[in-house]
Amino acid sequence: MTSFALAWRTATCYRARSALATAGVAIIGALLFDMLLLSRGLVDSFADLLNTSGFDVRVVAHEGLPVLRGPIHGGGRLAADLRLLPEVEDVTLVRIEDAVIPGPADDLKNVTVIGTTEQGPRSAWTLLQGADLPRSGTTPDRCPLIVTRHLADVRGLDPGATLNIRIAVPGTASALPQIACRVVGIADFAFATANEYAVATTMSALEAADTTRGPDEADLVLVRSRSSAGGSAAARAIVRVRPDLHAYSNEEVVSQFNQNGFAYFRQVSVVLSSVTLVFAFLLVGTLLTVATNQRLGEIAALRALGISRFRIAAMLLWESALLVGAGGLLALPLGGVLAWRLDRLLRQMPGLPERLHFFVFNSSAIVEHMVLLAATAIVAACYPIWLAARLPIAETLRREVIG
Amino acid sequence: MVLRVTCLGVACCLLFGVNAFPDEPVLPDVLVTRQLAARAHLAVGDVVAFTTDQGGAPATRFRVAGIYEPTPDPMRFTAQRMEARMHLPDLTRMTMDSTDPASAESVDAINLRLVDPAAAQAFQLDVRTRVPGITAYPTARSPDRDPFAVLDRFHVAISIVTVLGGTAFLLALMIIRAEERREIIGLLRLVGISRRSLLAAVLLEGLFIAAIGAVFGIVLALAGQGIVNRIFQARYDTALVFVRVTPSIALRSIVFAVPLGVAAGLAASWTVLGRDVLSLFRR
Numbered sequence: 195m196t197s198f199a200l201a202w203r204t205a206t207c208y209r210a211r212s213a214l215a216t217a218g219v220a221i222i223g224a225l226l227f228d229m230l231l232l233s234r235g236l237v238d239s240f241a242d243l244l245n246t247s248g249f250d251v252r253v254v255a256h257e258g259l260p261v262l263r264g265p266i267h268g269g270g271r272l273a274a275d276l277r278l279l280p281e282v283e284d285v286t287l288v289r290i291e292d293a294v295i296p297g298p299a300d301d302l303k304n305v306t307v308i309g310t311t312e313q314g315p316r317s318a319w320t321l322l323q324g325a326d327l328p329r330s331g332t333t334p335d336r337c338p339l340i341v342t343r344h345l346a347d348v349r350g351l352d353p354g355a356t357l358n359i360r361i362a363v364p365g366t367a368s369a370l371p372q373i374a375c376r377v378v379g380i381a382d383f384a385f386a387t388a389n390e391y392a393v394a395t396t397m398s399a400l401e402a403a404d405t406t407r408g409p410d411e412a413d414l415v416l417v418r419s420r421s422s423a424g425g426s427a428a429a430r431a432i433v434r435v436r437p438d439l440h441a442y443s444n445e446e447v448v449s450q451f452n453q454n455g456f457a458y459f460r461q462v463s464v465v466l467s468s469v470t471l472v473f474a475f476l477l478v479g480t481l482l483t484v485a486t487n488q489r490l491g492e493i494a495a496l497r498a499l500g501i502s503r504f505r506i507a508a509m510l511l512w513e514s515a516l517l518v519g520a521g522g523l524l525a526l527p528l529g530g531v532l533a534w535r536l537d538r539l540l541r542q543m544p545g546l547p548e549r550l551h552f553f554v555f556n557s558s559a560i561v562e563h564m565v566l567l568a569a570t571a572i573v574a575a576c577y578p579i580w581l582a583a584r585l586p587i588a589e590t591l592r593r594e595v596i597g
Numbered sequence: 598m599v600l601r602v603t604c605l606g607v608a609c610c611l612l613f614g615v616n617a618f619p620d621e622p623v624l625p626d627v628l629v630t631r632q633l634a635a636r637a638h639l640a641v642g643d644v645v646a647f648t649t650d651q652g653g654a655p656a657t658r659f660r661v662a663g664i665y666e667p668t669p670d671p672m673r674f675t676a677q678r679m680e681a682r683m684h685l686p687d688l689t690r691m692t693m694d695s696t697d698p699a700s701a702e703s704v705d706a707i708n709l710r711l712v713d714p715a716a717a718q719a720f721q722l723d724v725r726t727r728v729p730g731i732t733a734y735p736t737a738r739s740p741d742r743d744p745f746a747v748l749d750r751f752h753v754a755i756s757i758v759t760v761l762g763g764t765a766f767l768l769a770l771m772i773i774r775a776e777e778r779r780e781i782i783g784l785l786r787l788v789g790i791s792r793r794s795l796l797a798a799v800l801l802e803g804l805f806i807a808a809i810g811a812v813f814g815i816v817l818a819l820a821g822q823g824i825v826n827r828i829f830q831a832r833y834d835t836a837l838v839f840v841r842v843t844p845s846i847a848l849r850s851i852v853f854a855v856p857l858g859v860a861a862g863l864a865a866s867w868t869v870l871g872r873d874v875l876s877l878f879r880r
Binding site for chain 2: 211222225458532
């Protein structure tokens with residue numbers, strides 16, 4: 195009989211114990227798997243969010259993201275200059291303003307207004323209803339608007355409806371006149387938070403609505419690099435042309451957020467992964483040790499029958515592998531369900547883009563999960579193997595008979 | 598040496614220059630954070646210069662009156678706290694625009710303490726109505742806008758999963774232990790000790806072990822909190838406390854752990870106590 199067969203017989207002989215130990219490993223393993231997903235999930239999700247926006251370089255006036263409010267003067271001229279660069283394929287100016295939707299004092303809605311010069315299909319939002327923003331000069335609308343689904347639901351807006359907004363002037367106790375905008379479409383905004391009221395309009399409409407800022411002023415310049423050049427090369431080329439500005443490729447933005455914004459979850463995941471592994475090692479190790487102590491007579495009998503030390507050690511290792519392996523496999527679907535629940539819980543955090551996720555599936559997490567659990571199984575089996583290997587056969591059998 | 602610093606009083610981003618003129622006459626005072634003092638090698642009494650101009654001029658001189666530990670902010674614990682605090686008039690003088698008389702009276706925010714804190718929402722509405730462009734926010738976060746309330750729920754969820762995993766292992770261990778004592782229990786039953794008495798003994802034993810385990814766990818957590826705090830405080834150069842074992846947390850742990858331990862012991866023992874006496878001797 196092989197070592198594996200012996201281990202399998204032991205596991206099936208003590209069914210309740212094996213089932214409970216497997217369940218324990220599955221639950222702890224699910225937690226470990228989730229922590230591995232969490233360690234990179236937010237960064238992967240954020241990178242995905244940036245990459246699907248269709249632009250791979252962000253140009254701002256001040257150092258450090260996500261400070262977007264430093265105005266960039268002469269945006270039109272800058273866009274024209276950047277388009278001449280061989281590394282650059284397309285440039286879009288973005289301006290962001292705070293505004294309110296007028297109403298009774300207790301029902302004022304703060305809204306973020308995004309003005310953009312982008313002409314093509316917009317990937318910063320997914321259109322759900324109506325039409326996209328018209329190309330400049332193709333519509334008589336003074337202020338065409340795309341509104342978020344959340345705002346449309348709250349205000350009962352449909353395409354064609356009129357929405358009055360008033361641009362807020364920060365730090366000044368004065369108000370600009372409200373303007374009547376026409377809702378052309380309803381969309382999900384990629385970077386909007388779940389409860390945020392956001393609207394998008396054309397840059398020319400926003401410039402006309404906000405007379406307090408200079409014309410041709412942008413808060414952010416989005417650049418799409420040529421695929422032959424890449425984002426980093428385009429960012430370097432932009433800084434060479436305009437050293438007064440700061441250009442960040444998507445990779446640099448993600449790296450900055452990884453260092454600062456996501457540090458908490460990275461640390462939580464490291465701490466919890468380590469604690470979970472130690473926990474799993476202690477529990478499996480204790481369980482195997484207690485089970486081995488209980489079966490010392492049985493092991494001595496096997497040795498007396500001529501089964502070698504090596505095969506006994508291999509049997510105990512297989513027992514550990516069976517417990518941890520079965521538990522580890524069960525941990526994957528269990529971890530998936532748990533990750534989904536925890537992700538929903540964490541996404542209730544205020545101020546996060548609705549499309550950002552904390553737990554993102556990736557195959558390397560499965561590999562790491564398996565490697566870590568395999569190492570745990572081996573280490574946890576060491577002490578019981580040592581116990582079984584140095585077992586005095588005759589003395590143990592005599593003690594067993596007398597007992 | 599030039600550093601970018603946040604000046605408090607009115608929050609603004611400034612360029613920072615250090616010039617040592619210790620014999621300079623009366624200068625306005627400034628407080629700098631411990632981190633800034635270490636980075637710029639500043640000591641109390643040093644003279645420093647601040648300017649809002651990226652070009653470096655004209656700078657205003659201040660004397661370092663003290664070095665302080667910034668109030669730990671869990672929302673910004675990864676940020677380097679390069680900050681200085683000065684009197685508001687000094688900062689206003691430094692940042693005012695000579696062509697705009699109103700700039701001498703400009704501030705970014707005003708902190709208020711209301712006579713009746715419960716009237717915060719009414720006050721907020723009142724400000725909105727009377728002063729367009731100014732928004733009032735209560736400093737206390739409502740639970741639905743508090744990221745730490747969400748984190749708290751996350752940690753509770755993690756601890757529940759850990760307890761579930763631990764309970765499964767505990768049950769497995771208890772079953773092994775009960776099997777070990779099968780014959781002793783059989784003997785006790787044969788000499789006339791009732792199932793109820795044996796169950797009570799198991800209950801008491803379980804209570805004792807679970808209580809010792811819970812206390813050991815709390816002692817381990819107390820020891821661990823110091824290590825975790827020291828590691829993270831050194832890593833992020835902050836005085837923020839990351840882990841704190843409070844009496845209520847310790848109590849919650851005991852309230853969870855002890856009944857679970859006792860229940861696991863009882864459930865495992867019942868697999869032996871519930872059997873016929875002869876079957877305990879494999880007869």
